[in-house]
Amino acid sequence: MTLTAYLAVSIALFAIGLIAALSRKHAIFILIGIELMLSAANLNFIAFWRFAPEPHPPTGVIVAIFAIAIAAAEAAIGLALIISAYRHYKTTLVEKMDSLKG
Amino acid sequence: MNSIAFVIIGILTLTGALAAAILPRLIHAALCLVMAFLGIAAFYFLLGAEFVGLAQILVYVGAVAVLIVFTILLTRREQEDVHIPVNWGGVLVGVAVFAALFWALLKTPLPGVQGVEIITVKQIGQVLMADYVWPLEATGVLLTAALIGSLILVLEKKAR
Numbered sequence: 001m002t003l004t005a006y007l008a009v010s011i012a013l014f015a016i017g018l019i020a021a022l023s024r025k026h027a028i029f030i031l032i033g034i035e036l037m038l039s040a041a042n043l044n045f046i047a048f049w050r051f052a053p054e055p056h057p058p059t060g061v062i063v064a065i066f067a068i069a070i071a072a073a074e075a076a077i078g079l080a081l082i083i084s085a086y087r088h089y090k091t092t093l094v095e096k097m098d099s100l101k102g
Numbered sequence: 103m104n105s106i107a108f109v110i111i112g113i114l115t116l117t118g119a120l121a122a123a124i125l126p127r128l129i130h131a132a133l134c135l136v137m138a139f140l141g142i143a144a145f146y147f148l149l150g151a152e153f154v155g156l157a158q159i160l161v162y163v164g165a166v167a168v169l170i171v172f173t174i175l176l177t178r179r180e181q182e183d184v185h186i187p188v189n190w191g192g193v194l195v196g197v198a199v200f201a202a203l204f205w206a207l208l209k210t211p212l213p214g215v216q217g218v219e220i221i222t223v224k225q226i227g228q229v230l231m232a233d234y235v236w237p238l239e240a241t242g243v244l245l246t247a248a249l250i251g252s253l254i255l256v257l258e259k260k261a262r
């Protein structure tokens with residue numbers, strides 16, 4: 001398959017993640033959308049590395065590995081924040097967490 | 103053969119991701135997210151990055167999906183699961199971003215041949231321990247800090 005096909009799949013994944021993050025009211029759905037967008041970026045890195053015109057050091061693979069590690073840390077912190085906010089507000093809907101709203 | 107596998111994996115991945123984004127019930131969305139992550143790992147295998155695919159399965163399917171399911175379990179409220187209105191402005195922004203990026207992709211000339219050899223885990227390890235040893239250590243510190251921070255965040259405060 002060509003690079004264009006992989007990039008098209010990656011664009012679709014990113015758009016789906018963006019829709020999930022922007023249109024849902026539930027905090028866990030927003031986190032799911034962010035994870036999908038991160039995965040789309042990783043897929044882009046791997047696809048560009050694979051279709052590079054000349055043999056480079058495996059920079060794309062290394063970047064993807066670091067991005068996966070940081071995404072794991074991000075998911076753990078995000079879910080801990082959601083549980084902490086749920087204890088405080090008794091809800092996980094982000095529109096009900098409006099203490100800072102002017 | 104390769105293109106048939108690509109089409110099947112692509113349909114499975116995008117269906118899983120779309121279901122994870124639009125299904126009303128959280129637990130169904132989390133399970134569909136697992137399918138999308140497995141599809142992305144299959145793309146990595148197809149692209150010749152076996153180690154990244156295995157890391158994707160271990161981290162996302164093994165850890166992140168289980169974390170999400172546990173969070174859903176801990177924050178469950180029956181009346182909150184369904185009948186929440188969707189913010190259509192967000193959908194509009196997402197579709198607009200998709201259209202803009204797709205238009206840019208169609209306008210860009212891209213190389214069509216696969217250049218690099220398939221990389222082995224031994225090479226990845228050598229590069230990680232030689233050229234990228236400082237980022238590797240920093241990632242280790244970051245993961246430790248994230249672990250301790252998430253534990254502190256969810257710690258129950260004892261009433262004295």
